[in-house]
Amino acid sequence: MTRGFLRNITFYTTVLVFQLLIFNHLKIFDFITPFLYLIIFILYKTSHNKTILIILGFITGIIVDLSMQTYGCNTFATITICYLREWIEKYSFGVNSNLPLAMIKGTPLINRLTFFGLIILIHSLIYNSLIFFNIEVLGTIIFSTLTNSIVTFIIIWLISQLISNK
Amino acid sequence: MQSIINSIIKNRNLIIYIILSLVTFNSLYKTSSVHYNGIGKIGTYLSGKSSFFSSFIYSYFDLKDKNQRLIDENFELKKIELKYKNQAFPDKSLESNLITNASVILNSINKSKNIIVIDKGKNGGINAEMGVITSEGVIGIIKSVTDNYASIISLLNTDLKVNAILKNSSTIGSISWDGLNSKILKLNDIPLSSSIKIGDTIVTGGMSFYFPKGIPIGAIINYDNSSLEGYYDIDVSVFNDFSSLSNLYILERTDNDEIKNLLND
Structure with missing residues (x-):
């Protein structure tokens, strides 16, 4: 049990508690619910095991789904971004994708923005597609995805900047 | 492993x-x-x-089986149709019996004397000089028969002439082939005094041993009334596509033997 592991557990628990107690009940403009918990999968260190990341995504997704009564929409969206994270990293950071903590420090801003944006956008798109689950409301799905992604992105970006400054 | x-x-x-x-x-x-x-x-x-x-x-x-079932069904329907015609129109020139159906195993359209060979012969109840038709119309006449095969003189044979009439006016003529175009037959012996027009249907006349009256042959597509002999020169587009024949019906006039005996006496 290293200090790093305990710090990660604390960070994970804190984020999840914030998500369940505050953000799940937040309805910005009556329909936007920010997914703060995505910060866990964005800041997950690339040197760690990808299998553990997928399982962590599954457990987190189930917890959020149970609290939001969304039956599995969060779970599927989360395990998908966990599975795709490796490709998103490579796409966003290019040759720097293997560097530890590459996404937080020492990389161009545009790379970090792309990485954050893609993870949040893909998650939001899958989540909203499953929530509505009807091709006839495609416009609503896209609108909800975009608005939700923007708000989630702003919150996660600000928090990640605070963490990295510390 | x-x-x-x-x-x-x-x-x-x-x-x-x-x-x-x-x-x-x-x-x-x-x-x-x-x-x-x-x-x-x-x-x-x-x-x-x-x-x-x-x-x-x-x-x-199972297309082959389905096709065979359809052929058999068609044959039965054709029989019923002929039976109905025989009963509904008590006209000797209409009477005929459908003997059997057969598949084409050899066919040609590019000679002047085209012959078709089918996969049934004496064992299938076929005899020489029976008429051969399809659901579209006349094909030809049985020329010779073996136990299991029969040859047909096709309408696309310059030796064959079939008694024909204009369906609307009942003017009698004869249909034959000039050996040129496999889709066009010639209708002969129609006098210039008859009224014809393009599109008129030509059917069998019933005045032969081979076909009852009223089996379709083709439709007029062109005619020339400038002949000095007093007859039209008429081109008839044949209803059957002779290049893609597959299933044929063989029929015979019911009163053939009686008429032949009468003529022999």
Whole structure:
């Protein structure tokens, strides 16, 4: 049990508690619910095991789904971004994708923005597609995805900047 | 075995992702009525599409049987049609019996004396000088018969002349082929005094041993009334496509023997 592991557990628990107690009940403009918990999968260190990341995504997704009564929409969206994270990293950071903590420090801003944006956008798109689950409301799905992604992105970006400054 | 295990270990993330996705969708399917209906619809659509695809493939394997069943059914219907005609119109020139149906095994259209060979002969009840038709119209006359095969003098044979009439006016003529175009026959012996027009249907006249009255042959597509002999020169587009014949019906006039005996006396 290293200090790093305990710090990660604390960070994970804190984020999840914030998500369940505050953000799940937040309805910005009556329909936007920010997914703060995505910060866990964005800041997950690339040197760690990808299998553990997928399982962590599954457990987190189930917890959020149970609290939001969304039956599995969060779970599927989360395990998908966990599975795709490796490709998103490579796409966003290019040759720097293997560097530890590459996404937080020492990389161009545009790379970090792309990485954050893609993870949040893909998650939001899958989540909203499953929530509505009807091709006839495609416009609503896209609108909800975009608005939700923007708000989630702003919150996660600000928090990640605070963490990295510390 | 080792390579399978290695492959599983190599793709463990994908396998875990698929398993967890299935678990998630199972939960969605069981707990949410919206997703239950949606996934149910997708399932119905997929099973419908796949069964359509498989039945589309399998249908090719029994086409031959289906075709044979249709031929047999057609033959029975043709028999009923002729029987009905015989009863409904008590006219000797209409009477005929459908003997059998047969498949073409040899056919030509590019000679001046074209012959068709079919896969039935004496054993199938076929005799020489019987008429041969399809559901579209006249084909020709049985020329010679062996036990299992028969040859037909096709309408596309310059030696054959078939008694024909204009369906609307009952003007009598004879149909023959000039050996040029396999889709066009010549209608002869129609006097210039007759009224004809393009599109008129030509049918058998019933004044021969081979065909009853009223079996379609073709339609007038062109005519020339400038002949000095007093007869039209008429081109008839034949209803049958002689290049793609497959199933034929053989028929005979019911009163042939009696008439022949009368003529011999």
